[in-house]
Amino acid sequence: xxxxxxxxxxxxxxxxxxxxxxxxxxxxxxxxxxxxxxxxxxxxxxxxxxxxxxxxxxxxxxxxxxxxxxxxxxxxxxxxxxxxxxxxxxxxxxxxxxxxxxxxxxxxxxxxxxxxxxxxxxxxxxxxxxxxxxxxxxxxxxxxxxxxxxxxxxxxxxxxxxxxxxxxxxxxxxxxxxxxxxxxxxxxxxx
Amino acid sequence: xxxxxxxxxxxxxxxxxxxxxxxxxxxxxxxxxxxxxxxxxxxxxxxxxxxxxxxxxxxxxxxxxxxxxxxxxxxxxxxxxxxxxxxxxxxxxxxxxxxxxxxxxxxxxxxxxxxxxxxxxxxxxxxxxxxxxxxxxxxxxxxxxxxxxxxxxxxxxxxxxxxxxxxxxxxxxxxxxxxxxxxxxxxxxxx
DNA sequence: ACGCTCCTTTACCGATCGGTGTACTGTAGG
DNA sequence: CCTACAGTACACCGATCGGTAAAGGAGCGT
Numbered sequence: 001x002x003x004x005x006x007x008x009x010x011x012x013x014x015x016x017x018x019x020x021x022x023x024x025x026x027x028x029x030x031x032x033x034x035x036x037x038x039x040x041x042x043x044x045x046x047x048x049x050x051x052x053x054x055x056x057x058x059x060x061x062x063x064x065x066x067x068x069x070x071x072x073x074x075x076x077x078x079x080x081x082x083x084x085x086x087x088x089x090x091x092x093x094x095x096x097x098x099x100x101x102x103x104x105x106x107x108x109x110x111x112x113x114x115x116x117x118x119x120x121x122x123x124x125x126x127x128x129x130x131x132x133x134x135x136x137x138x139x140x141x142x143x144x145x146x147x148x149x150x151x152x153x154x155x156x157x158x159x160x161x162x163x164x165x166x167x168x169x170x171x172x173x174x175x176x177x178x179x180x181x182x183x184x185x186x187x188x189x190x191x
Numbered sequence: 192x193x194x195x196x197x198x199x200x201x202x203x204x205x206x207x208x209x210x211x212x213x214x215x216x217x218x219x220x221x222x223x224x225x226x227x228x229x230x231x232x233x234x235x236x237x238x239x240x241x242x243x244x245x246x247x248x249x250x251x252x253x254x255x256x257x258x259x260x261x262x263x264x265x266x267x268x269x270x271x272x273x274x275x276x277x278x279x280x281x282x283x284x285x286x287x288x289x290x291x292x293x294x295x296x297x298x299x300x301x302x303x304x305x306x307x308x309x310x311x312x313x314x315x316x317x318x319x320x321x322x323x324x325x326x327x328x329x330x331x332x333x334x335x336x337x338x339x340x341x342x343x344x345x346x347x348x349x350x351x352x353x354x355x356x357x358x359x360x361x362x363x364x365x366x367x368x369x370x371x372x373x374x375x376x377x378x379x380x381x382x
Numbered sequence: 383a384c385g386c387t388c389c390t391t392t393a394c395c396g397a398t399c400g401g402t403g404t405a406c407t408g409t410a411g412g
Numbered sequence: 413c414c415t416a417c418a419g420t421a422c423a424c425c426g427a428t429c430g431g432t433a434a435a436g437g438a439g440c441g442t
Contacts, residue, residue, distance in 0.1 A: 010419065026303050028219040031399060042420055043401085049418095053400060107354055108302035112217050114293060128358055152365045160351025163298055167319055174343045182369075201389070222429060234431085236389055244430065 011049040013039040018060050023105050027057055027112050027120075057109075057120045064105050065127050071096060072134070082142035086150075086183050089131065089158055090176045097165055097172065104162045131155065144186045153182055202240040204230040209251050214296050218248055218303050218311075248300075248311045255296050256318050262287060263325070273333035277341075277374050280322065280349055281367045288356055288363065295353045322346065335377045344373055 007015070017039035021030045032053050036043040050056040075092040079085035102108070106124040113121050135154045139147035161175035208230035212221045223244050227234040241247040266283040270276035293299070297315040304312050326345045330338035352366035 008418070025305055026219065028217065028303065029305075032401080033398085042422090044403095044421085045419055047401070102305060103298075103302065107298075110357060111294065111299035111302040112219065114216055114220075125358070128355075132358070132360070149365060152360060152362055153369055155360075156351035156355055156362050156366050156369075157347060158351070159354045160347035160349070163350045163354050164319075164347055166301060167316070167323070169323070169343060169346070171343055171347050174340060175347050178344055178347075178373075199388070223431080224428080233390055233392095235391085235433095238431070239389080 008049065010039075010041050010045050014041055014046050014049060014056070015059055015063060018056055019063060022057065022060050023064075023100070023102055023108075027109060032056075054119055057113075058123055061106065061109060061120055061123045061127070065123070065130075068092075068096065068127075069130070076138070082138075083183050083187055086135070086138040086142050086144075086154065087176060087179055088138070089134065090154070090161065090172070090179055093158070093161060093172055094176075097162075101165065103166050104159070107159070107163065131158070139183075139186070142183065142187050144183075145188065146186060150182060150186045154179055199240065201230075201232050201236050205232055205237050205240060205247070206250060206254060209247055210254060213248065213251050214255075214291070214293055214299075218300060223247075245310055248304075249314055252297065252300060252311055252314045252318070256314070256321075259283075259287065259318075260321070267329070273329075274371075274374050274378055277326070277329040277333050277335075277345065278367060278370055279329070280325065281345070281352065281363070281370055284349070284352060284363055288353075292356070294357050295350070298350070298354065322349070330374075330377070333374065333378050335374075336379065337377065341373060341377045345370055 014035065018030075018035045021035055021038060032043060032046060035056070036046050039046075046056070050059060072089050072092045075088040076085050079088055084091075106127045109120055109124045113124075115121060132151065132155055135151035135158075136147055139150045139154070144150050157175045157179050161172045164171040205226065209221075209226045212226055212229060223234060223237060226247070227237050230237075237247070241250060263280050263283045266279040267276050270279055275282075297318045300311055300315045304315075306312060307316075323342065323346055326342035326349075327338055330341045330345070335341050348366045348370050352363045355362040
Protein backbone atom coordinates (compact mmCIF):
# COMPACT_ATOMS: atom_id res chain seq x y z
CA UNK A 1 0.00 0.00 0.00
CA UNK A 2 2.93 2.29 0.58
CA UNK A 3 3.99 2.06 -3.06
CA UNK A 4 1.51 3.08 -5.72
CA UNK A 5 3.77 1.61 -8.37
CA UNK A 6 6.31 -1.17 -7.87
CA UNK A 7 8.67 0.62 -10.30
CA UNK A 8 10.45 -1.57 -12.81
CA UNK A 9 14.19 -2.11 -12.75
CA UNK A 10 14.64 0.20 -15.72
CA UNK A 11 12.51 2.80 -13.96
CA UNK A 12 14.74 2.56 -10.90
CA UNK A 13 17.87 2.97 -12.99
CA UNK A 14 16.40 6.03 -14.65
CA UNK A 15 15.44 7.54 -11.31
CA UNK A 16 18.92 6.90 -9.91
CA UNK A 17 20.64 8.52 -12.87
CA UNK A 18 18.21 11.43 -12.87
CA UNK A 19 18.81 11.92 -9.16
CA UNK A 20 22.55 12.17 -9.57
CA UNK A 21 22.39 14.43 -12.59
CA UNK A 22 19.63 16.75 -11.41
CA UNK A 23 21.27 17.26 -8.06
CA UNK A 24 24.83 17.71 -9.25
CA UNK A 25 24.23 19.70 -12.43
CA UNK A 26 20.86 21.33 -11.96
CA UNK A 27 17.43 20.36 -13.23
CA UNK A 28 17.15 22.73 -16.15
CA UNK A 29 20.69 22.08 -17.29
CA UNK A 30 20.14 18.33 -17.62
CA UNK A 31 18.29 17.03 -20.66
CA UNK A 32 16.32 13.83 -20.98
CA UNK A 33 18.77 12.47 -23.55
CA UNK A 34 21.58 12.72 -21.03
CA UNK A 35 19.55 10.93 -18.37
CA UNK A 36 18.64 8.15 -20.79
CA UNK A 37 22.26 7.76 -21.74
CA UNK A 38 23.52 7.67 -18.15
CA UNK A 39 20.93 5.11 -17.11
CA UNK A 40 21.71 2.87 -20.11
CA UNK A 41 18.14 3.09 -21.26
CA UNK A 42 16.31 4.37 -24.29
CA UNK A 43 14.59 7.70 -24.24
CA UNK A 44 11.45 5.84 -25.22
CA UNK A 45 11.61 3.75 -22.07
CA UNK A 46 12.07 6.89 -20.00
CA UNK A 47 8.90 8.36 -21.43
CA UNK A 48 7.02 5.09 -21.07
CA UNK A 49 7.91 5.09 -17.36
CA UNK A 50 7.52 8.73 -16.43
CA UNK A 51 5.50 10.39 -19.16
CA UNK A 52 7.37 13.68 -19.17
CA UNK A 53 10.45 15.42 -17.82
CA UNK A 54 8.35 17.34 -15.31
CA UNK A 55 6.96 14.15 -13.86
CA UNK A 56 10.45 12.71 -13.66
CA UNK A 57 11.56 15.80 -11.76
CA UNK A 58 8.67 15.31 -9.37
CA UNK A 59 9.64 11.67 -8.88
CA UNK A 60 13.22 12.77 -8.24
CA UNK A 61 12.17 15.22 -5.53
CA UNK A 62 9.75 12.79 -3.93
CA UNK A 63 12.41 10.12 -3.74
CA UNK A 64 14.74 12.50 -1.93
CA UNK A 65 11.90 13.60 0.28
CA UNK A 66 11.26 10.02 1.38
CA UNK A 67 14.92 9.30 2.06
CA UNK A 68 15.40 12.51 4.01
CA UNK A 69 12.29 12.13 6.11
CA UNK A 70 13.22 8.55 6.89
CA UNK A 71 16.64 9.65 8.11
CA UNK A 72 15.12 12.38 10.25
CA UNK A 73 12.62 10.00 11.81
CA UNK A 74 15.38 7.55 12.63
CA UNK A 75 17.39 10.33 14.22
CA UNK A 76 14.40 11.38 16.28
CA UNK A 77 13.84 7.80 17.39
CA UNK A 78 17.47 7.54 18.46
CA UNK A 79 17.35 10.75 20.48
CA UNK A 80 17.92 10.31 24.18
CA UNK A 81 15.60 13.07 25.28
CA UNK A 82 12.86 15.32 23.93
CA UNK A 83 15.40 18.14 23.88
CA UNK A 84 17.78 16.16 21.70
CA UNK A 85 14.85 15.14 19.53
CA UNK A 86 14.21 18.77 18.64
CA UNK A 87 17.73 18.94 17.28
CA UNK A 88 17.30 15.79 15.22
CA UNK A 89 16.81 17.50 11.84
CA UNK A 90 20.01 19.43 12.42
CA UNK A 91 21.86 16.32 13.53
CA UNK A 92 20.58 14.41 10.54
CA UNK A 93 22.34 16.92 8.30
CA UNK A 94 25.65 15.61 9.66
CA UNK A 95 25.11 12.35 7.82
CA UNK A 96 23.08 13.70 4.93
CA UNK A 97 25.48 16.44 3.90
CA UNK A 98 28.34 13.99 3.44
CA UNK A 99 26.73 12.68 0.27
CA UNK A 100 24.95 15.89 -0.64
CA UNK A 101 27.48 18.69 -0.87
CA UNK A 102 25.41 20.82 -3.22
CA UNK A 103 22.98 22.19 -0.67
CA UNK A 104 19.29 21.51 -0.43
CA UNK A 105 17.76 19.92 -3.51
CA UNK A 106 14.41 21.51 -2.73
CA UNK A 107 15.79 25.01 -2.36
CA UNK A 108 17.73 24.51 -5.56
CA UNK A 109 14.59 23.30 -7.29
CA UNK A 110 12.71 26.39 -6.11
CA UNK A 111 15.51 28.53 -7.49
CA UNK A 112 15.31 26.84 -10.87
CA UNK A 113 11.54 26.52 -11.14
CA UNK A 114 10.01 29.76 -9.84
CA UNK A 115 6.57 29.08 -11.25
CA UNK A 116 4.38 28.30 -8.20
CA UNK A 117 2.05 26.19 -10.32
CA UNK A 118 4.85 23.91 -11.45
CA UNK A 119 4.32 20.47 -9.86
CA UNK A 120 7.94 20.26 -8.77
CA UNK A 121 7.64 23.65 -7.09
CA UNK A 122 4.67 22.35 -5.15
CA UNK A 123 6.57 19.28 -3.98
CA UNK A 124 9.50 21.41 -2.83
CA UNK A 125 7.37 23.82 -0.80
CA UNK A 126 5.43 20.91 0.66
CA UNK A 127 8.70 19.45 1.90
CA UNK A 128 9.65 22.70 3.63
CA UNK A 129 6.23 22.92 5.21
CA UNK A 130 6.74 19.43 6.56
CA UNK A 131 9.92 20.59 8.26
CA UNK A 132 8.23 23.63 9.76
CA UNK A 133 5.44 21.50 11.15
CA UNK A 134 7.93 18.97 12.47
CA UNK A 135 9.94 21.58 14.36
CA UNK A 136 6.75 22.94 15.84
CA UNK A 137 5.62 19.50 16.89
CA UNK A 138 8.98 18.61 18.43
CA UNK A 139 9.23 21.92 20.25
CA UNK A 140 5.78 21.46 21.66
CA UNK A 141 6.50 17.87 22.68
CA UNK A 142 9.62 19.01 24.50
CA UNK A 143 7.48 21.31 26.61
CA UNK A 144 8.79 24.51 25.12
CA UNK A 145 7.05 27.62 26.37
CA UNK A 146 7.04 29.47 23.04
CA UNK A 147 7.18 26.71 20.43
CA UNK A 148 6.42 28.98 17.47
CA UNK A 149 9.43 31.18 18.02
CA UNK A 150 11.75 28.28 18.69
CA UNK A 151 10.54 26.43 15.62
CA UNK A 152 11.16 29.45 13.44
CA UNK A 153 14.61 29.93 14.91
CA UNK A 154 15.51 26.30 14.31
CA UNK A 155 14.17 26.46 10.77
CA UNK A 156 16.38 29.44 10.03
CA UNK A 157 19.40 27.71 11.49
CA UNK A 158 18.62 24.55 9.60
CA UNK A 159 18.27 26.26 6.24
CA UNK A 160 21.18 28.56 6.96
CA UNK A 161 23.47 25.65 7.74
CA UNK A 162 22.26 23.86 4.63
CA UNK A 163 22.87 26.72 2.27
CA UNK A 164 26.20 27.84 3.70
CA UNK A 165 27.53 24.32 3.53
CA UNK A 166 28.74 25.02 0.01
CA UNK A 167 30.99 27.80 1.27
CA UNK A 168 33.64 25.52 2.75
CA UNK A 169 32.95 26.67 6.30
CA UNK A 170 31.92 24.31 9.05
CA UNK A 171 28.68 26.11 9.74
CA UNK A 172 26.76 23.00 10.74
CA UNK A 173 28.65 22.46 14.01
CA UNK A 174 28.18 26.11 14.95
CA UNK A 175 24.50 25.95 14.08
CA UNK A 176 23.87 22.82 16.10
CA UNK A 177 25.63 24.22 19.13
CA UNK A 178 23.67 27.43 18.88
CA UNK A 179 20.44 25.50 18.38
CA UNK A 180 21.12 23.37 21.43
CA UNK A 181 21.51 26.49 23.53
CA UNK A 182 18.24 27.86 22.23
CA UNK A 183 16.36 24.66 22.96
CA UNK A 184 17.74 24.41 26.48
CA UNK A 185 16.80 28.00 27.17
CA UNK A 186 13.31 27.57 25.77
CA UNK A 187 12.46 24.42 27.67
CA UNK A 188 11.82 24.77 31.41
CA UNK A 189 14.61 23.16 33.39
CA UNK A 190 14.26 19.43 33.98
CA UNK A 191 15.99 16.66 35.97
CA UNK B 192 37.61 55.54 -12.27
CA UNK B 193 34.94 53.49 -10.58
CA UNK B 194 33.35 52.53 -13.90
CA UNK B 195 35.43 50.66 -16.41
CA UNK B 196 32.76 51.22 -19.02
CA UNK B 197 30.25 54.08 -19.02
CA UNK B 198 27.60 51.68 -20.33
CA UNK B 199 25.42 52.99 -23.13
CA UNK B 200 21.71 53.61 -22.69
CA UNK B 201 20.88 50.49 -24.65
CA UNK B 202 23.30 48.53 -22.49
CA UNK B 203 21.58 49.81 -19.37
CA UNK B 204 18.17 48.82 -20.70
CA UNK B 205 19.45 45.36 -21.49
CA UNK B 206 20.95 45.01 -18.03
CA UNK B 207 17.73 46.13 -16.40
CA UNK B 208 15.60 43.69 -18.37
CA UNK B 209 18.10 40.89 -17.80
CA UNK B 210 18.09 41.65 -14.09
CA UNK B 211 14.34 41.36 -13.82
CA UNK B 212 14.09 38.23 -15.93
CA UNK B 213 17.07 36.37 -14.50
CA UNK B 214 15.98 37.02 -10.95
CA UNK B 215 12.30 36.29 -11.36
CA UNK B 216 12.44 33.36 -13.78
CA UNK B 217 15.90 31.89 -13.34
CA UNK B 218 19.05 32.31 -15.36
CA UNK B 219 18.95 29.10 -17.36
CA UNK B 220 15.26 29.45 -18.09
CA UNK B 221 15.66 32.87 -19.70
CA UNK B 222 17.00 33.05 -23.25
CA UNK B 223 18.78 35.94 -24.87
CA UNK B 224 15.93 36.45 -27.33
CA UNK B 225 13.56 37.09 -24.46
CA UNK B 226 15.91 39.60 -22.89
CA UNK B 227 16.35 41.42 -26.17
CA UNK B 228 12.61 41.57 -26.64
CA UNK B 229 11.93 42.83 -23.10
CA UNK B 230 14.55 45.53 -23.36
CA UNK B 231 13.27 46.72 -26.74
CA UNK B 232 16.63 46.06 -28.29
CA UNK B 233 18.04 43.82 -30.98
CA UNK B 234 19.87 40.67 -30.13
CA UNK B 235 22.76 42.04 -32.13
CA UNK B 236 23.03 45.03 -29.81
CA UNK B 237 22.96 42.73 -26.84
CA UNK B 238 25.92 40.81 -28.18
CA UNK B 239 27.75 43.98 -29.15
CA UNK B 240 27.40 45.20 -25.58
CA UNK B 241 28.03 42.04 -23.58
CA UNK B 242 29.65 39.55 -25.93
CA UNK B 243 27.89 36.48 -24.61
CA UNK B 244 25.12 35.35 -22.32
CA UNK B 245 27.63 34.27 -19.69
CA UNK B 246 29.14 37.73 -19.57
CA UNK B 247 25.68 39.23 -19.31
CA UNK B 248 24.97 36.95 -16.37
CA UNK B 249 28.18 38.12 -14.75
CA UNK B 250 27.19 41.75 -15.32
CA UNK B 251 23.78 41.00 -13.82
CA UNK B 252 25.30 39.55 -10.66
CA UNK B 253 27.87 42.30 -10.33
CA UNK B 254 25.21 44.97 -10.61
CA UNK B 255 23.25 43.36 -7.79
CA UNK B 256 26.43 42.97 -5.81
CA UNK B 257 27.13 46.68 -6.06
CA UNK B 258 23.60 47.70 -5.09
CA UNK B 259 23.54 45.30 -2.15
CA UNK B 260 26.93 46.28 -0.81
CA UNK B 261 26.02 49.93 -1.08
CA UNK B 262 22.87 49.37 0.94
CA UNK B 263 24.79 47.46 3.58
CA UNK B 264 27.43 50.15 3.87
CA UNK B 265 24.76 52.80 4.27
CA UNK B 266 23.10 50.75 6.97
CA UNK B 267 26.43 50.35 8.76
CA UNK B 268 27.04 54.08 8.55
CA UNK B 269 23.62 54.76 10.02
CA UNK B 270 24.16 52.38 12.93
CA UNK B 271 24.17 54.03 16.34
CA UNK B 272 26.70 51.71 17.90
CA UNK B 273 29.26 49.07 16.92
CA UNK B 274 26.83 46.46 18.19
CA UNK B 275 24.09 47.69 15.89
CA UNK B 276 26.60 47.86 13.07
CA UNK B 277 27.20 44.13 13.34
CA UNK B 278 23.53 43.61 12.67
CA UNK B 279 23.53 45.90 9.66
CA UNK B 280 23.53 43.17 6.97
CA UNK B 281 20.50 41.62 8.65
CA UNK B 282 18.79 44.97 8.98
CA UNK B 283 19.51 45.77 5.36
CA UNK B 284 17.49 42.72 4.37
CA UNK B 285 14.41 44.48 5.72
CA UNK B 286 14.56 46.95 2.86
CA UNK B 287 16.14 44.68 0.30
CA UNK B 288 13.67 41.81 0.60
CA UNK B 289 10.72 44.05 -0.17
CA UNK B 290 11.76 44.22 -3.80
CA UNK B 291 13.47 40.85 -3.90
CA UNK B 292 11.00 38.21 -2.82
CA UNK B 293 12.72 35.36 -4.64
CA UNK B 294 15.57 34.85 -2.20
CA UNK B 295 19.24 35.45 -2.77
CA UNK B 296 20.22 35.90 -6.39
CA UNK B 297 23.69 34.57 -5.67
CA UNK B 298 22.49 31.42 -3.97
CA UNK B 299 20.07 30.90 -6.82
CA UNK B 300 22.87 31.40 -9.31
CA UNK B 301 25.00 28.82 -7.50
CA UNK B 302 22.07 26.42 -7.66
CA UNK B 303 21.70 26.89 -11.38
CA UNK B 304 25.37 27.01 -12.33
CA UNK B 305 27.16 24.35 -10.32
CA UNK B 306 30.33 24.45 -12.38
CA UNK B 307 32.93 26.13 -10.13
CA UNK B 308 34.85 27.38 -13.15
CA UNK B 309 31.85 29.25 -14.51
CA UNK B 310 32.53 32.99 -14.22
CA UNK B 311 29.11 33.62 -12.71
CA UNK B 312 29.77 30.96 -10.10
CA UNK B 313 32.97 32.75 -9.16
CA UNK B 314 31.18 36.08 -8.78
CA UNK B 315 28.53 34.51 -6.55
CA UNK B 316 31.02 32.84 -4.21
CA UNK B 317 33.09 36.03 -4.10
CA UNK B 318 30.00 37.88 -2.92
CA UNK B 319 29.43 35.41 -0.10
CA UNK B 320 33.07 35.63 0.91
CA UNK B 321 32.67 39.38 1.11
CA UNK B 322 29.83 38.92 3.56
CA UNK B 323 31.83 36.48 5.70
CA UNK B 324 34.75 38.90 5.85
CA UNK B 325 32.42 41.77 6.66
CA UNK B 326 30.81 39.96 9.58
CA UNK B 327 34.23 39.09 10.90
CA UNK B 328 35.41 42.67 10.58
CA UNK B 329 32.32 44.08 12.25
CA UNK B 330 32.45 41.54 15.07
CA UNK B 331 36.08 42.36 15.71
CA UNK B 332 35.42 46.09 15.59
CA UNK B 333 32.67 45.67 18.15
CA UNK B 334 35.16 44.15 20.52
CA UNK B 335 33.74 40.67 20.38
CA UNK B 336 35.74 38.08 22.28
CA UNK B 337 35.28 35.24 19.75
CA UNK B 338 34.65 37.00 16.45
CA UNK B 339 35.00 33.89 14.31
CA UNK B 340 32.18 32.05 16.01
CA UNK B 341 29.91 35.07 16.07
CA UNK B 342 30.57 35.81 12.41
CA UNK B 343 29.69 32.25 11.44
CA UNK B 344 26.53 32.36 13.52
CA UNK B 345 25.46 35.61 11.94
CA UNK B 346 26.20 34.28 8.47
CA UNK B 347 23.99 31.26 9.11
CA UNK B 348 21.19 33.47 10.39
CA UNK B 349 21.57 35.83 7.46
CA UNK B 350 21.44 33.11 4.84
CA UNK B 351 18.74 31.25 6.70
CA UNK B 352 16.53 34.30 6.86
CA UNK B 353 17.19 34.95 3.19
CA UNK B 354 16.28 31.50 2.00
CA UNK B 355 13.25 31.00 4.23
CA UNK B 356 11.83 34.31 3.12
CA UNK B 357 10.07 32.53 0.26
CA UNK B 358 8.12 30.39 2.70
CA UNK B 359 5.71 33.10 3.77
CA UNK B 360 6.95 33.16 7.34
CA UNK B 361 8.36 36.23 8.99
CA UNK B 362 11.71 34.66 9.69
CA UNK B 363 13.69 37.87 9.34
CA UNK B 364 12.33 39.48 12.48
CA UNK B 365 13.03 36.35 14.47
CA UNK B 366 16.53 36.11 13.02
CA UNK B 367 17.38 39.71 13.80
CA UNK B 368 16.17 39.42 17.35
CA UNK B 369 18.15 36.25 17.86
CA UNK B 370 21.21 37.81 16.25
CA UNK B 371 20.97 40.85 18.52
CA UNK B 372 21.00 38.59 21.54
CA UNK B 373 24.06 36.79 20.25
CA UNK B 374 25.95 40.01 19.61
CA UNK B 375 25.12 41.43 23.02
CA UNK B 376 26.24 38.25 24.67
CA UNK B 377 29.46 38.09 22.69
CA UNK B 378 30.52 41.67 23.29
CA UNK B 379 31.72 42.55 26.78
CA UNK B 380 29.25 44.79 28.52
CA UNK B 381 29.61 48.49 27.82
CA UNK B 382 28.22 51.73 29.17
C1' DA C 383 32.43 65.74 -46.22
C1' DC C 384 34.67 62.37 -43.42
C1' DG C 385 34.76 58.33 -40.70
C1' DC C 386 33.50 56.46 -36.35
C1' DT C 387 30.51 54.47 -33.03
C1' DC C 388 26.09 52.91 -31.79
C1' DC C 389 22.22 50.63 -33.03
C1' DT C 390 18.82 48.48 -36.22
C1' DT C 391 16.90 45.01 -39.46
C1' DT C 392 16.51 40.49 -41.32
C1' DA C 393 18.04 36.33 -42.12
C1' DC C 394 20.55 32.56 -40.85
C1' DC C 395 23.57 28.82 -38.39
C1' DG C 396 24.26 24.16 -36.05
C1' DA C 397 23.02 22.18 -31.82
C1' DT C 398 20.02 20.83 -28.52
C1' DC C 399 15.56 20.97 -26.32
C1' DG C 400 11.29 17.95 -24.84
C1' DG C 401 8.61 14.58 -27.00
C1' DT C 402 6.67 10.99 -30.56
C1' DG C 403 5.96 7.09 -34.18
C1' DT C 404 6.98 2.72 -35.50
C1' DA C 405 8.68 -1.60 -35.85
C1' DC C 406 11.34 -5.15 -33.57
C1' DT C 407 12.94 -8.39 -29.60
C1' DG C 408 13.14 -10.86 -25.33
C1' DT C 409 10.66 -13.01 -21.95
C1' DA C 410 7.24 -14.57 -18.63
C1' DG C 411 2.36 -16.45 -17.89
C1' DG C 412 -1.81 -18.54 -19.38
C1' DC D 413 1.87 -22.11 -28.38
C1' DC D 414 0.18 -17.70 -27.98
C1' DT D 415 -0.56 -13.39 -26.12
C1' DA D 416 0.82 -9.47 -23.41
C1' DC D 417 4.12 -6.57 -21.88
C1' DA D 418 8.63 -4.23 -21.11
C1' DG D 419 12.26 -2.63 -23.35
C1' DT D 420 15.23 -1.54 -27.62
C1' DA D 421 16.60 0.77 -31.82
C1' DC D 422 16.25 4.58 -34.61
C1' DA D 423 14.41 7.96 -37.13
C1' DC D 424 11.91 12.08 -36.74
C1' DC D 425 9.24 16.38 -35.12
C1' DG D 426 8.78 21.61 -34.29
C1' DA D 427 10.67 24.80 -31.19
C1' DT D 428 14.15 27.01 -29.03
C1' DC D 429 18.90 27.47 -27.68
C1' DG D 430 23.29 30.68 -27.97
C1' DG D 431 25.49 33.10 -31.47
C1' DT D 432 26.66 35.24 -36.21
C1' DA D 433 26.60 37.61 -41.21
C1' DA D 434 25.79 41.40 -43.83
C1' DA D 435 24.09 45.82 -44.76
C1' DG D 436 22.55 50.12 -43.56
C1' DG D 437 20.75 54.29 -40.88
C1' DA D 438 21.46 58.23 -37.28
C1' DG D 439 24.30 61.21 -34.68
C1' DC D 440 28.66 63.36 -33.94
C1' DG D 441 33.36 65.18 -33.57
C1' DT D 442 37.06 66.28 -36.89
